[in-house]
Amino acid sequence: MSIVFTITLPAKLENLQKMMRSVCDSAQIQGFARKKIGEIELAAEEAWVNICNYAYPEQSGDVEVIGKADDNNFIIEIIDSGIPFDITALSDPNITDDVDERKIGGLGVFLMKKMADEVRYRRENDRNVVELIFKKAGGG
Template sequence: MATLRVDASLDNLDRLIAFCEEEAAAAGMSPGMIGRLALAVEEAFVNICSYAYPQGGGFAELRSTATADGLEIEMADAGAPFDLLSLPDPDTSLSIDQRQAGGLGVHFIRHFSDRADYRREGGQNLLRMLFRYQPEKG
């Protein structure tokens, strides 16, 4: 397992994405698959930066594990208990006027990962996402 812990600040987005892209490339994933993984990781990180620590400060940690099924990425924070996956998907059929800006992040996580789950453990929020090495057939 490889881990990177950074302050939960958007200044660190580049570093976090570069780290998970390196891990994905080392696991043999294609550029297209890596781009999809980066999108899901960004949304998870932005959520931590925006909501986990209302008082500011705090960290986000990315844990990357190459498994038989694919690359498993776990995003951890020690902020307020919150299950991002409990949010509904936004209504993507609305017009420009009705459309609100929020809610797409969790939609991206569900779409671009092959599996996602949440648990609260040891005072941390743990969002685990699996990215298969190859697109699923069919």
Template sequence: MQNWVKEIVVDSKFENVKTLTDFVESSLEPLNPSPKAIMQIGVAIDELFSNVVRYSGSSNMKLILNVNEDVLTAKLTFIDEGVAYDPLKKTDPDVSLPAEDREIGGLGIFLVKKIMDGVEYKRDGEKNVLTVVKKLG
């Protein structure tokens, strides 16, 4: 049973999305994940980290990558010390409406919920903890 964990902490600045993406991609590369899974993980990192930078007020964010090689699954946990916010409580946008008739915001987290195999949020003391799970096969 091969499980392993790696983590990285970055300042909450937009340019660090590449640092996070490179960290996760290089960590997962030896497992030969599907290109689609890697692309979807990249989208999730971009959306979730952008939200931390834009809205949380946290000066940095920790990303914990937890991999279970037996079932080829990656769990990414985003932790910040920003204002409490559970993005999963936001109602999914009505994507059947034309863009100009939709409420602003919410598309990113909606997309993440659609492309990941699991998404959960919890508030742990002063920290937001958002976890996404993706099968890599």
């Protein structure tokens, strides 16, 4: 598996577009169809926003995004050195509640899990590493 892009940016919402451009350009080069690129973008946005909102409650910090690819998979690794947070352990929101009961939060991580073929989390060297894995059509 080879690295196809890396970008490091301060964990700020306003950097969303810069991060998304790298992800989107790379997904195009990897040959994904337009629909799948939209799903990749959505998963990446949700992971990004989650870090901007929760990883660094008291100080500012960076996010490193690394794209990796081989014949079968495209992987986006999103790394922060903020507070430990296992995104995969979060329970899904109740999507059958009506307007009154529907909680405003929780949808982002849920959508991220739905869009990616697989989401992995590990804590490594005091950093949170989230891997979004997308399978290439026809591969694996």
